[in-house]
Amino acid sequence: xxxxxxxESVVAAVCERAGDRRVHSVRMRIGAFTAVVPDAMQFCFGxxxxxxxxxxxxxxxxxxxGAVHCRACGxxxxxxxxxxxCPCGSADVAVTAGRELQxxxxxxx
Amino acid sequence: MRATRRPSAxxxxxxxxxPATETISLEEKVLARNDAIAAEVRSxxxxxxxxxxxxxxxxxxxxxxxxxRTIRDLDGDRPVAVIEGDQETPLDAERIRRTGCAVVxxxxxxxxxxxxxxxxxxxxxxxxxxxxxxxxENVGNLICPALFDLGERAKxxxxxxxxxxxxxxxxxxxxxVADLVLVNKVDLLPYVDFDLDACRRHVSAVNAGAxxxxxxATRGDDVDAWYDWLTAPAIx
Ligand SMILES: [Zn+2]
Numbered sequence: 014x015x016x017x018x019x020x021e022s023v024v025a026a027v028c029e030r031a032g033d034r035r036v037h038s039v040r041m042r043i044g045a046f047t048a049v050v051p052d053a054m055q056f057c058f059g060x061x062x063x064x065x066x067x068x069x070x071x072x073x074x075x076x077x078x079g080a081v082h083c084r085a086c087g088x089x090x091x092x093x094x095x096x097x098x099c100p101c102g103s104a105d106v107a108v109t110a111g112r113e114l115q116x117x118x119x120x121x122x
Numbered sequence: 123m124r125a126t127r128r129p130s131a132x133x134x135x136x137x138x139x140x141p142a143t144e145t146i147s148l149e150e151k152v153l154a155r156n157d158a159i160a161a162e163v164r165s166x167x168x169x170x171x172x173x174x175x176x177x178x179x180x181x182x183x184x185x186x187x188x189x190x191r192t193i194r195d196l197d198g199d200r201p202v203a204v205i206e207g208d209q210e211t212p213l214d215a216e217r218i219r220r221t222g223c224a225v226v227x228x229x230x231x232x233x234x235x236x237x238x239x240x241x242x243x244x245x246x247x248x249x250x251x252x253x254x255x256x257x258x259e260n261v262g263n264l265i266c267p268a269l270f271d272l273g274e275r276a277k278x279x280x281x282x283x284x285x286x287x288x289x290x291x292x293x294x295x296x297x298x299v300a301d302l303v304l305v306n307k308v309d310l311l312p313y314v315d316f317d318l319d320a321c322r323r324h325v326s327a328v329n330a331g332a333x334x335x336x337x338x339a340t341r342g343d344d345v346d347a348w349y350d351w352l353t354a355p356a357i358x
Binding site: 015030041043048 | 328329
């Protein structure tokens with residue numbers, strides 16, 4: 014489960030920045046095209062924080078839908094799944110959103 | 123970095139209370155460290171003319187058999203080395219070693235993928251000679267390895283005709299990152315219900331830029347197209 018290594022990276026990054034302060038919550042941004050499942054992410058985050066200054070911290074997830082820009086007709090379209098096709102029928106599209114996998118912020122104190 | 127202090131609620135009683143918390147804006151990529159190591163590996167390999175090809179598949183696609191044949195058929199053309207990612211056993215590494223090729227095994231333990239740090243450690247241990255064609259046999263699954271850049275030149279996804287032709291739709295993340303899709307075991311096409319044209323359409327639906335080659339690693343059908351791809355200027 015790749016969510017576990019992602020959760021471990023997130024926890025390592027926030028703990029390093031938190032120093033000896035407690036981390037109360039962490040906010041992540043996860044795009045629809047990243048193959049990261051929010052429920053699995055929540056579960057693994059709960060495991061990864063154990064014994065760290067972020068133990069018991071809450072994980073807030075901002076979900077980002079996918080979007081493409083069509084090189085054929087110029088339209089920008091939000092997509093619910095990964096079938097990268099413009100409504101005009103063209104598959105010549107560039108992904109403009111949905112690949113985000115970021116740590117947005119954390120609450121310490 | 124932006125730091126904002128949230129004021130605590132006003133109060134006039136002197137007892138101890140939890141101090142105000144602070145929200146710290148981080149705005150960093152989760153995989154920033156992985157991607158930085160991958161970039162370092164990529165530039166080191168490029169500097170020595172080493173081409174790394176990341177092979178990904180589900181278990182049973184015939185990836186190790188394809189690798190054995192490829193190593194034997196390319197014998198002498200240029201040095202070949204293999205990084206073998208495996209969750210449990212050294213069996214695949216032993217099969218590759220019997221071809222006489224340099225191989226290093228990476229045990230990922232419970233991990234379901236190779237990451238750039240494992241790749242860097244494996245490259246250090248292997249120390250391939252300049253000009254080597256370096257195959258990376260990733261851990262057998264079609265989900266997790268898609269996320270992790272290893273510093274490779276190209277990503278190849280291998281499926282076989284004994285799997286469903288709709289595999290690209292079921293694992294779109296993996297097929298979306300592929301430079302090349304190999305459909306293996308075409309010698310079994312008469313005996314299975316696999317629509318090769320539909321499979322090609324499904325690959326294009328999630329990745330219009332990916333090439334698709336159909337071959338048989340056991341019988342040798344159409345393996346030359348794969349070797350041509352490996353030696354094409356785009357890969358070199
Ligand atoms: Zn269009």
